[in-house]
Amino acid sequence: MDTVIQTVDLHKNFGRVKALDGLDLEVHKGEIHGFLGPNGAGKTTTLRILLGLARQSSGSASVLGMNPWADAVELHRRVASIPGDVSLWPNLSGGEAIDLLSRLRDGAVDHAAYKERKHHLCELFDFDPGKKGRAYSKGNRQKVALISALVIDAELYLLDEPTSGLDPLMEAAFTREIRRIVRENGATVLLSSHILSEVEQLADRVSIIRAGRIVDGGTLDALRHLTRTEVSFAQDSVDTHALAALSQVHDLTVVEGRVKFGADSDRVHEVLPLLGTLGVKGLLVAPPSLEELFLRHYGDTVAQTVPQIADDGGTHHRRHRAAAAGA
Amino acid sequence: MGALWILYRQRLRRDRWQIIVWILSIGGLALLAVAAIAKSFGDDATRAQVLQLATAAPAILVLRGLPRGPALDSFTFFEIFAFLALLAGLMNTFMAVRHTRAEEESGRAEIVSATAAGRWAPLGATVLHAMVANVVVAMATALGFIAGGLDPAGSLVAGLATGAVGFAFLGVGLLASEFFSTSRGANGISSALVMVAYLLRGFGDATGQVSPDGMTMTAAWPSWVSPIGWGQQTFAYTGNRWWPLLLPLALGAACTAVVVALMARRDVGASVLAGRSGRANARPWLRGSFSLALRLQEGAIIGWCIGGLATGLLTGSLGAAIQSSITSNPQITAVLRGMIEAQGTSMTQLLVAALFEVAGILAAACGLQAVLRLRQEEAAGTAEPVVAGSVGRMRWLGSFLGLGTVSVVLVMAFTAVGAWASLVASGDTSGSAGEVWQTAVDQLPAALIYLALPAAVFVVWPRATIPAGWALLGIGVVLGVYGGMLGLDQRIRDLSPFTHTPVTTSTGTDWSGGFWMLGIAVVVTALALAAVRRREVGTA
Ligand SMILES: Nc1ncnc2c1ncn2[C@@H]1O[C@H](COP(=O)(O)OP(=O)(O)O)[C@@H](O)[C@H]1O
Ligand SMILES: [Mg+2]
Numbered sequence: 107m108d109t110v111i112q113t114v115d116l117h118k119n120f121g122r123v124k125a126l127d128g129l130d131l132e133v134h135k136g137e138i139h140g141f142l143g144p145n146g147a148g149k150t151t152t153l154r155i156l157l158g159l160a161r162q163s164s165g166s167a168s169v170l171g172m173n174p175w176a177d178a179v180e181l182h183r184r185v186a187s188i189p190g191d192v193s194l195w196p197n198l199s200g201g202e203a204i205d206l207l208s209r210l211r212d213g214a215v216d217h218a219a220y221k222e223r224k225h226h227l228c229e230l231f232d233f234d235p236g237k238k239g240r241a242y243s244k245g246n247r248q249k250v251a252l253i254s255a256l257v258i259d260a261e262l263y264l265l266d267e268p269t270s271g272l273d274p275l276m277e278a279a280f281t282r283e284i285r286r287i288v289r290e291n292g293a294t295v296l297l298s299s300h301i302l303s304e305v306e307q308l309a310d311r312v313s314i315i316r317a318g319r320i321v322d323g324g325t326l327d328a329l330r331h332l333t334r335t336e337v338s339f340a341q342d343s344v345d346t347h348a349l350a351a352l353s354q355v356h357d358l359t360v361v362e363g364r365v366k367f368g369a370d371s372d373r374v375h376e377v378l379p380l381l382g383t384l385g386v387k388g389l390l391v392a393p394p395s396l397e398e399l400f401l402r403h404y405g406d407t408v409a410q411t412v413p414q415i416a417d418d419g420g421t422h423h424r425r426h427r428a429a430a431a432g433a
Numbered sequence: 434m435g436a437l438w439i440l441y442r443q444r445l446r447r448d449r450w451q452i453i454v455w456i457l458s459i460g461g462l463a464l465l466a467v468a469a470i471a472k473s474f475g476d477d478a479t480r481a482q483v484l485q486l487a488t489a490a491p492a493i494l495v496l497r498g499l500p501r502g503p504a505l506d507s508f509t510f511f512e513i514f515a516f517l518a519l520l521a522g523l524m525n526t527f528m529a530v531r532h533t534r535a536e537e538e539s540g541r542a543e544i545v546s547a548t549a550a551g552r553w554a555p556l557g558a559t560v561l562h563a564m565v566a567n568v569v570v571a572m573a574t575a576l577g578f579i580a581g582g583l584d585p586a587g588s589l590v591a592g593l594a595t596g597a598v599g600f601a602f603l604g605v606g607l608l609a610s611e612f613f614s615t616s617r618g619a620n621g622i623s624s625a626l627v628m629v630a631y632l633l634r635g636f637g638d639a640t641g642q643v644s645p646d647g648m649t650m651t652a653a654w655p656s657w658v659s660p661i662g663w664g665q666q667t668f669a670y671t672g673n674r675w676w677p678l679l680l681p682l683a684l685g686a687a688c689t690a691v692v693v694a695l696m697a698r699r700d701v702g703a704s705v706l707a708g709r710s711g712r713a714n715a716r717p718w719l720r721g722s723f724s725l726a727l728r729l730q731e732g733a734i735i736g737w738c739i740g741g742l743a744t745g746l747l748t749g750s751l752g753a754a755i756q757s758s759i760t761s762n763p764q765i766t767a768v769l770r771g772m773i774e775a776q777g778t779s780m781t782q783l784l785v786a787a788l789f790e791v792a793g794i795l796a797a798a799c800g801l802q803a804v805l806r807l808r809q810e811e812a813a814g815t816a817e818p819v820v821a822g823s824v825g826r827m828r829w830l831g832s833f834l835g836l837g838t839v840s841v842v843l844v845m846a847f848t849a850v851g852a853w854a855s856l857v858a859s860g861d862t863s864g865s866a867g868e869v870w871q872t873a874v875d876q877l878p879a880a881l882i883y884l885a886l887p888a889a890v891f892v893v894w895p896r897a898t899i900p901a902g903w904a905l906l907g908i909g910v911v912l913g914v915y916g917g918m919l920g921l922d923q924r925i926r927d928l929s930p931f932t933h934t935p936v937t938t939s940t941g942t943d944w945s946g947g948f949w950m951l952g953i954a955v956v957v958t959a960l961a962l963a964a965v966r967r968r969e970v971g972t973a
Contacts, residue, residue, distance in 0.1 A: 154543075157546075157547050158551070158552070159547060159552075159700060159702075160700035160703075161698070178551045178552060179549050179550075179551040179553075182547060182548055182550075182551060183549045185547075187547045189540070189543045189544050189547065191543075192540070193539050193541050193544070194541065194544075195447075195541065197447070206439070207544065207545070207548055210436050210439055210440070210550045211548045212549070254544075
């Protein structure tokens with residue numbers, strides 16, 4: 107397996123702030139790698155170092171076998187990227203901005219294939235390239251960055267929260283495009299996000315970053331093992347004892363007339379037959395959230411005091427807090 | 434196409450109108466100067482007289498240059514070169530900041546540097562862009578002088594000197610962009626340095642050595658630490674010396690080299706002076722649109738007040754330095770009427786008049802910025818929540834105009850305090866120290882016009898506010914301050930507010946022009962306030 111990105115003991119300090127604190131990241135060729143972490147964890151900082159826009163305080167980073175700080179120009183010919191925060195020129199139209207950025211990446215863009223591909227992507231993302239930058243919303247600016255990144259093929263895609271500001275329809279279009287690129291060109295993708303479900307849809311492997319270090323990583327299956335899907339339905343005098351007894355079900359509670367529990371994400375389907383038999387109404391299955399994962403696996407006091415199964419509604423909250431205080 | 438070339442063309446395209454305006458202004462002013470001087474000071478004898486009076490009362494050299502003989506060409510160079518160089522300097526600092534720090538601040542540098550352009554092509558393209566612009570400015574200046582009938586070889590030296598000074602300030606602007614995290618900070622400090630360079634050479638010229646015939650001067654050392662002073666040292670037309678051009682070119686190159694060294698070790702978007710982290714909580718007084726205006730403008734107001742204070746302090750120190758050459762020459766009055774319609778008598782009064790004129794421009798610029806801030810707020814979308822809240826549009830506009838008035842008064846107050854303190858300290862005996870307060874008040878009407886007019890533009894044609902504001906100020910300065918010494922037609926000079934600034938002399942003050950301007954300012958402001966209620970506040 108070829109390693110496309112490798113960082114070893116990467117540190118980055120901004121004054122007294124340790125944005126990265128010994129980050130070891132490895133991304134292999136041909137994979138979609140999810141880079142998952144809460145706000146402020148250091149995702150953007152890492153991607154900026156990988157692009158040679160920022161220089162590490164210590165440690166090493168290698169991208170496509172190059173040193174990103176020293177060989178930035180050469181590296182960028184083979185890499186497409188989306189920044190965490192997209193800003194554009196107020197007096198250039200979106201189409202002009204896409205052309206400019208593409209020319210800067212690869213001088214020879216004025217051929218039919220490029221135009222066709224640009225047109226295709228504009229349609230795909232429902233984007234009007236004629237409007238000026240001043241008039242663009244956050245979502246439209248994000249689309250300019252997306253189209254610029256996808257319009258010319260690259261070996262490696264470094265995408266910093268690429269779907270922020272996009273609606274679900276566009277998000278789906280983006281997911282399809284990324285899958286296609288990886289399938290057809292064997293490209294490698296590093297995709298940062300703070301939303302677990304988004305990464306789950308795309309990534310083959312994930313690395314979880316927290317406070318500047320990788321705290322966990324591996325295949326998605328391994329990750330699913332770690333996460334719990336939240337299931338809830340209307341109480342409606344449903345007898346929940348059989349449900350609570352299932353080993354896949356955790357933390358069953360009744361809050362405000364709704365029964366809630368967490369199920370191991372890789373075993374949710376095993377719970378469904380029973381729910382069907384019980385004839386529950388108003389069923390909601392929420393994807394596992396990063397917050398929940400962090401709370402249970404990497405949190406400190408809060409994570410240690412996961413509420414017990416309780417049928418007595420609201421009171422467990424108080425108990426929970428008391429336990430936290432006592433811990 | 435390489436990234437450098439692509440980025441160069443992008444800069445050229447972005448700046449095309451601005452550059453055309455700068456170049457036509459600088460070249461046009463060169464031509465205008467020759468024509469006006471040839472008309473008003475037609476023969477050597479007249480010009481010799483002007484020069485002799487100027488060297489006898491060197492205070493007025495602060496706004497002119499270094500006398501190098503009465504011929505039409507060297508006289509024109511003496512009158513206008515420093516101002517042309519000042520314009521070229523400002524053009525370059527703004528250009529440097531716009532394409533470096535402003536791009537990083539907005540985050541656009543991030544998306545550009547992530548392409549094959551890398552971190553260096555944007556800097557390279559900016560330098561190339563400004564160098565081409567400076568060559569064109571040099572050519573335009575030379576052509577302006579040649580078209581006016583001056584000697585071609587000397588005109589070429591004068592043109593290249595203008596371009597070379599511009600290049601020096603390109604380096605200054607790039608360097609300032611390395612230090613400051615905001616384009617506002619980088620623009621503020623680098624344009625202040627252009628002003629400092631102008632005043633330093635004014636100090637050096639005014640305190641120089643006069644030749645026995647009173648028509649030639651050798652500058653004192655302060656001119657030698659100013660890039661504009663270096664440009665003057667080419668002695669265009671009389672000496673045509675090339676070597677002084679190496680100094681500004683070397684300064685520009687040295688600054689650029691330091692910039693490269695700094696950039697080689699910093700992240701995109703970072704700066705040497707880290708932006709201070711802000712307050713976690715708003716100060717208690719930050720409530721309502723006036724205090725918001727103050728909070729937004731406080732940095733700028735402090736900067737302009739320091740400029741006023743420095744200009745004021747210059748009065749006493751310069752007065753003391755040229756004390757020895759004071760002669761109470763009755764003819765001075767006649768000549769100086771071109772610059773200020775004064776009946777001034779003492780040397781110090783002339784100095785106060787000249788420097789307070791400069792301070793009046795600073796005050797007008799400070800007030801103007803408060804009005805321009807309205808447009809910046811609107812374009813950035815930050816005006817909307819304010820106006821959508823409890824603040825009506827009229828009160829919103831009124832708050833910024835009120836703050837503009839306060840800042841104009843503050844700048845003049847600091848100037849007066851500086852001038853008073855330095856005059857008292859220098860032991861001036863002319864009684865001018867007592868007059869500085871009145872002279873400071875004299876500058877207010879013209880400055881207030883620069884609140885009212887841009888406010889009207891802002892209401893009627895929002896997108897034009899910023900360019901129109903600076904253009905109005907620039908035209909006002911050229912016509913009002915330089916129009917007199919160039920001998921422009923009185924009717925044209927009357928278009929500038931600065932022409933009507935009241936002048937305080939020992940015999941009193943004529944405030945008729947001042948009252949007219951106050952009246953105009955009040956009426957235009959009232960109209961703007963009434964009309965803003967009918968206009969949407971948006972980002973268009
Ligand atoms: N230029 C900077 N100056 C100071 N602190 C910074 C800078 N960039 C990032 N940080 C800090 O570094 C940490 C990591 O930030 P970032 O990489 O943007 O996180 P993420 O992208 O995961 O949200 C945060 O605490 C952030 O405040
Ligand atoms: Mg981020």
